[in-house]
Amino acid sequence: MSGDDEILLRASGLTKTFGEFTAVDGIDFAVRKGECFGFLGPNGAGKSSTMRMVGCVSPVTSGELRLFDLDPATDGPAIRARLGSCPQRDTLDEELTVQENLWVYGRYFGLSRKEVRARATELLEFAQLTERAGDKVEPLSGGMKRRLTIARSLINSPEILLLDEPTTGLDPQARHVLWDRLFRLKRSGVTLVLTTHYMDEAEQLCDRLVVMDHGRIVAEGSPRQFIEEHATREVLELRFDADDHHDHAEQVLGIGERVEVLPDRLLVYADDGDAAAAQVHARGVQPLSSLVRRSTLEDVFLTLTGRTLVD
Ligand SMILES: Nc1ncnc2c1ncn2[C@@H]1O[C@H](COP(=O)(O)OP(=O)(O)OP(=O)(O)O)[C@@H](O)[C@H]1O
Numbered sequence: 001m002s003g004d005d006e007i008l009l010r011a012s013g014l015t016k017t018f019g020e021f022t023a024v025d026g027i028d029f030a031v032r033k034g035e036c037f038g039f040l041g042p043n044g045a046g047k048s049s050t051m052r053m054v055g056c057v058s059p060v061t062s063g064e065l066r067l068f069d070l071d072p073a074t075d076g077p078a079i080r081a082r083l084g085s086c087p088q089r090d091t092l093d094e095e096l097t098v099q100e101n102l103w104v105y106g107r108y109f110g111l112s113r114k115e116v117r118a119r120a121t122e123l124l125e126f127a128q129l130t131e132r133a134g135d136k137v138e139p140l141s142g143g144m145k146r147r148l149t150i151a152r153s154l155i156n157s158p159e160i161l162l163l164d165e166p167t168t169g170l171d172p173q174a175r176h177v178l179w180d181r182l183f184r185l186k187r188s189g190v191t192l193v194l195t196t197h198y199m200d201e202a203e204q205l206c207d208r209l210v211v212m213d214h215g216r217i218v219a220e221g222s223p224r225q226f227i228e229e230h231a232t233r234e235v236l237e238l239r240f241d242a243d244d245h246h247d248h249a250e251q252v253l254g255i256g257e258r259v260e261v262l263p264d265r266l267l268v269y270a271d272d273g274d275a276a277a278a279q280v281h282a283r284g285v286q287p288l289s290s291l292v293r294r295s296t297l298e299d300v301f302l303t304l305t306g307r308t309l310v311d
Pocket residue numbers: 018021022023041042043044045046047048049050197
């Protein structure tokens with residue numbers, strides 16, 4: 001196998017248990033060279049436990065895991081040398097400067113002083129932190145710290161970068177800057193594997209993704225495939241006075257393909273949202289507001305699991 005079809009990471013029957021509890025329940029997936037592969041799911045779905053096994057920091061309970069055709073159980077150090085790993089929480093040394101954080105990490109990977117300095121200069125540019133190179137980390141914004149963490153995880157020029165919820169806790173603008181950096185990284189040939197519970201992030205970044213729930217993979221595909229397969233083209237959102245959404249659901253039953261009741265609104269799944277709205281109107285139902293939008297991964301998740309992603 002070669003080129004774009006080359007599989008860098010493969011799991012089959014991958015399982016992680018903590019005592020009696022099964023956090024990852026026999027999952028299968030494969031990541032191709034150069035793609036961005038995502039694990040989408042709510043808190044507790046087993047995404048981080050999967051990433052920790054892939055990152056060779058948590059042993060596999062059972063099943064098979066191979067990175068670069070190597071086994072984490074016996075080849076952990078060789079795999080880690082070719083991986084970058086960006087944890088959910090920033091673990092920067094706040095007492096050091098921005099560039100010192102990179103230098104220290106580079107030395108840990110065995111790069112020479114000269115190599116470390118050259119690589120750090122490149123990475124600061126990539127992370128748009130050149131101007132802050134000599135500043136302490138502590139006062140940086142959340143977005144800057146996240147970019148520095150990513151830069152640090154790239155110091156060894158990894159072939160695969162693991163990102164556990166890369167933009168959780170960041171404001172919208174900082175998220176967009178980060179997405180732009182990750183796009184650039186992917187274009188440069190780095191394979192990205194990320195977890196997220198944001199549908200927009202998965203839609204923006206991932207070529208392929210799996211949806212996880214209760215330790216299992218419940219669906220797999222590209223974001224567009226997901227939407228085409230598991231949701232209608234459009235959704236009509238209807239809002240009524242609080243508390244009576246269930247009553248209104250009965251009134252609109254049979255319109256579109258499916259009606260979903262959420263605490264604050266009704267979702268009518270229909271390929272033609274405007275036609276569905278006209279039918280609602282014809283039945284004399286009068287919502288406080290109504291809106292037609294395209295289906296998203298959130299709708300797919302709701303269809304597959306009966307729950308919203310972010311409760
Ligand atoms: N070290 C541990 N010991 C016991 N249970 C654990 C441990 N680590 C994770 N779990 C449990 O395994 C389940 C999956 O956790 P995991 O962190 O993998 O989920 P997640 O999808 O990454 O969620 P989050 O978005 O909150 O990180 C959770 O119920 C969690 O409480």
